[in-house]
Amino acid sequence: MPAKLMVLVTGGAGYIGSHAVLALRDAGYGVAVIDNLVTGFRWAVPADVPFFAGDIADQALVERILRDHGIGAIMHFAGSVVVPESVENPLKYYHNNSAKTRDLIESAVRAGVPHFIFSSTAATYGTPDVRAVREDTPQRPINPYGMSKLMSEYMLRDVAAAHPMNFCALRYFNVAGADPDGRTGQSTDGATHLIKVAVEAALGKRDGVAVFGSDFDTPDGTGVRDYIHVSDLVAAHVLALEALIAEPGRSHMLNCGYGRGFSVLEVLDAVDRITNRPIRRTMAPRRAGDPPALISDNRAILETLPWRPRHADLDTIVRHALAWEAQLDERRAQGMRAQP
Template identity: 75%
Template structure:
């Protein structure tokens, strides 16, 4: 298989930086574009060509395509905080939808043939069934989910009109960090439960909020499907290989483990791994939170040779904890202004 150079948008961010490592480990030439609004330059490995800029800058993209011979795009750049999307919907339609439209347009005009899109289970809204299959109705309940669904639609329409194939990967709850602690979730004020919990275990937060104890679940707290970020990154590499091997085929697949843990089960696991109990603050449920959100991952397992290596909650937490400690070391050693103040 010809391993074409891959442009990773948002490659200095959480999931994007893990995809860069996975591509490198698999022998693919990698190039990164990131505006560093939420990403970090240190997250891009030495030797990887890096362009600081906006994915809506089509002139810059055409220069990158020409200079680097880009044959595929993995698109992670965007905004991802659901409550913020409700408060500032236009930001999300600009960052996640309008900018993606510009990126797709540049890919078409630049002759890029393969496109992998970072989507989300939020496109399903509150599903009527669990586990959730790819054919479940997509009825987003917030601008974040809608902005991603609109991008999925744009990709499908573009692929019908131009020589471009794509893979949409709908993530469930991404967690953990690179097992070698090369990168991880570095954003200050992150809202991911496992990230928040390990921060609390290390004394970076005083408490962890539990939003809702009256869900229709065994212990009353919300159940989610947590996937290790490195297993997710590996799925992207395998999806790229599938697109290159069958250039007339496009794919849409859930990315999860097909099983769930409740909020209290996650916090109990963090207590167990860290041997330090976390103070929990019980609060009311947030609007739009489903009782349970678990992936049906039978399609990705049938389509790709994907065998998750880190599908163990304690392992996910252990890697997140190791990265959180590493992040403290990086922050203490970094010049002022180059690292987040907290998180």
């Protein structure tokens, strides 16, 4: 059996990127990581993985990595992801998510990298007119975060038409949970993802949870989202890579979700139920750029890839997030002690 190719993971010290590193290694791929460590952690990357502290816009560095390590594919996770911040500081998002992705794609073309997997988002759909969005649902972002990712999708589409590269843009819904084996998880201070915030509150790391918006046109008035376990998400990335390798002339744009939504209050109820420790809830105004509901129609990914989610259960997602959060302080301390 021929050796599997080498993959460069951008943002590989971050939440989703660190899970992708593990999934690729578990599947037998070689991995290298580049991360500027603004939101990532060096200790989240296994010690034997080639690691480069740097920025994807540093084209000299990126192209040296691509050539020196014989990179055959890029999984691109580096970027900024907080929707309200994108409304307050749009230029940051167009710089980090669009301009730097453009530089990365150019480096890939120069180095002859044939496969590119992009971390896109359901935020490209904006406020859809349908209950469950399909890949052909009109993309009308309502915040700079979604627009910055959509611009990157357009760049990849155009570059793939002009150069020998194929790509897969995976449009994430709400990613949550942690590695079931406790190897990595969401570690960023001040995270805004609901399940992360809720488990911090359940463990006494926060005073409570603010519910942003209770007057949406949803069954209980709070925002509804399609939550996907991070391990299922990165499994889709590995399968997407294999699809690109198998059909070099074909690219894909695929939703990554379970096709079911939960409201903010339903998520908090799940955390309360699992911990038997009710979280204090504070009702707050809506945040800028938040749609009422965003749920995937995931038929395309199920038909295109042999992807079958293993953790499609809200309670499982919460339990894994709680387990990671409970050990996070010690993991951080161990990681700091291990630094040179």
